[in-house]
Amino acid sequence: MNVNEQKLCTVSEIDASCRVPLLPLFGGAALWLVVGLALSIVASLTFHKPDLFANCAWLTYGRVQPAANDLILYGFCVPMALGVMLWVFARLSQMPVCQPLLVIAGSNLWHLGVLAGTLAILAGESTGFTWLEYPRAAAVLLFFGFVLAAIAIFATFGWRHHRELHVSHWFLLAALLWFPWIYGAANFFLVISPVRGAAQAVIDWWFTNNFVYVWLTLVGIGTAFYFLPKFAGRMLYNHYLALFAFWTLIISATWCGIPQGAAVPAWLPALSTVGSVLLIVPIVSIARITCKTVCGSNAHCKGGPFCYIKFGTVAFLLSSLMYIVQGCPHMSRFVEFTWFTQAQAQFQILGFFAVVMLGSAYEILPKVMGFELTYPKWVRFQHWFFIGGLALLVGSLAVAGVVQGVKLAGGAAFADVTSSTLMAFRFSTTGLLLLLIGSLMFFANVFSMTAKWKWGLMKSCIALVKGPAATGEVRS
Numbered sequence: 001m002n003v004n005e006q007k008l009c010t011v012s013e014i015d016a017s018c019r020v021p022l023l024p025l026f027g028g029a030a031l032w033l034v035v036g037l038a039l040s041i042v043a044s045l046t047f048h049k050p051d052l053f054a055n056c057a058w059l060t061y062g063r064v065q066p067a068a069n070d071l072i073l074y075g076f077c078v079p080m081a082l083g084v085m086l087w088v089f090a091r092l093s094q095m096p097v098c099q100p101l102l103v104i105a106g107s108n109l110w111h112l113g114v115l116a117g118t119l120a121i122l123a124g125e126s127t128g129f130t131w132l133e134y135p136r137a138a139a140v141l142l143f144f145g146f147v148l149a150a151i152a153i154f155a156t157f158g159w160r161h162h163r164e165l166h167v168s169h170w171f172l173l174a175a176l177l178w179f180p181w182i183y184g185a186a187n188f189f190l191v192i193s194p195v196r197g198a199a200q201a202v203i204d205w206w207f208t209n210n211f212v213y214v215w216l217t218l219v220g221i222g223t224a225f226y227f228l229p230k231f232a233g234r235m236l237y238n239h240y241l242a243l244f245a246f247w248t249l250i251i252s253a254t255w256c257g258i259p260q261g262a263a264v265p266a267w268l269p270a271l272s273t274v275g276s277v278l279l280i281v282p283i284v285s286i287a288r289i290t291c292k293t294v295c296g297s298n299a300h301c302k303g304g305p306f307c308y309i310k311f312g313t314v315a316f317l318l319s320s321l322m323y324i325v326q327g328c329p330h331m332s333r334f335v336e337f338t339w340f341t342q343a344q345a346q347f348q349i350l351g352f353f354a355v356v357m358l359g360s361a362y363e364i365l366p367k368v369m370g371f372e373l374t375y376p377k378w379v380r381f382q383h384w385f386f387i388g389g390l391a392l393l394v395g396s397l398a399v400a401g402v403v404q405g406v407k408l409a410g411g412a413a414f415a416d417v418t419s420s421t422l423m424a425f426r427f428s429t430t431g432l433l434l435l436l437i438g439s440l441m442f443f444a445n446v447f448s449m450t451a452k453w454k455w456g457l458m459k460s461c462i463a464l465v466k467g468p469a470a471t472g473e474v475r476s
Contacts, residue, residue, distance in 0.1 A: 009095055015367045017096030018087050021103035021152070022368055023450055025083035026361055028111040030443040032075025033354075037436040039068035044429040047422070058122045066133045067121040072349060073131065073212070074142065075114045078179070079107060080357040081219045082149045085172050087364050088226050089153055092169065093160030099152040106148030113141030129190050129204045131211060139187045143180065150176045167242040171222025174250065175215055182210045198264050209257025212345055213323060216353040217249065217316065221286060223360055224313050228290065231299050231306040237292035245285035252278035256323070260332040269329075276327025283320045286313075303380030308359025311387065315351035319344055322398070334409060339421065340401025347394045350435065355386060358442060365449060374448035378441040385438035392431030400424035 043065040045052055053059035082103075090097050097103070117134030120126070126133040134142065153176060157169070186207035189195050195203065229236045236242060255275030258268045290313050301307035322344040325331045335341065362379050366372050373379065400421040407417045 021100045024107040025079040029079040030446040036071030098155035102152040106145045109145030168222045168226040175218040232297035245282045249282035305359040305363040312356035319347040334405030338401035338404040339397045343397035382438040382441040389431040389434030396424040396427035
């Protein structure tokens, strides 16, 4: 394709080329988010009434909670990230999507792997490693599904019209390379050809940190740096500071994640502490870029995509501060191995990443589909449901974690510590319910738009089939 042909591509043509590849990615992600949050509520209910699902092994906490976590992370986060990256790369390249069939095949393989892995966990076939519970067969489907979609995204990037790289290119390209590396390496050393001893825990901590914190941050911040300037109507503040934030994040964040009380050589937690402290540098840089880009602009979000991405970026800064607290020795002895860790992870996944992706999807879908959202008012409602749900979920679990740590450090009985956190679980369950209601609104918008587009396509096909016959009758 020559340069002249590239110049003929309009924005509507680029968006139209993303339509069919994005539908299975966004549609499957919306479905898995609903199912994952529903299973999270089921898991949470076992703390209120432990014998509620005692007669059903598939719904015990040890199976439901890992299945719920993996559904949200693998079923929702990764497909949404691939869809947003595909559209952003096509827009930045000013070119239609290259090899869209690869994206369709990859998304179907991915969703098949998520389904197989979730059923395996519920059936008791989990690997037992946190955030890596899917067995070997499901992991192979996920790996090749991601690779197929990534090839199409790289091809779209390679055909870009302008050779200069946008700041988002750095973050999103790193994320495309990061996931196959960490997921393939972790599965090889833990599932395919497992190592023995404490090395298993170290590898799992390394993978968890690189996936839940580093990878989600690369995609979420890369996406935010693309949309925030467009919503604010100004250039991204300080291109070089953004690249500095990228490199300092890559260098410092990859060393984190080892608990201070872990039974491993002392230099590993110490190195993790150093990495956690160094995280302050990219966090301050990202905060300054966001503030200088957004503050003072005349754009009003009114509960729309702009609000989603601004809130998600602030949530990233707060969850990162919680992550640093976990890595500091004086604080970690109170909060490690408590609900505070779960609060930080949920804030990173649902408060930061999910909100940024949802805001991006609400901005992308009308452009790609060629018509407005079916339920536009639900965008604002979902935003407030998510804010309320996150405040209850993250706030209650964080408080419960601190209470746990203080009481355990004071020598309190474990039964007393557990009973003191029951009220926090009631609030967290309510927060999950609000998040589920909000995710149902997103699900309704995605699937109603898909159904509307398919119905219009079907009517066009019927008219096309009937057209020649009707013309022939007139001529005869």
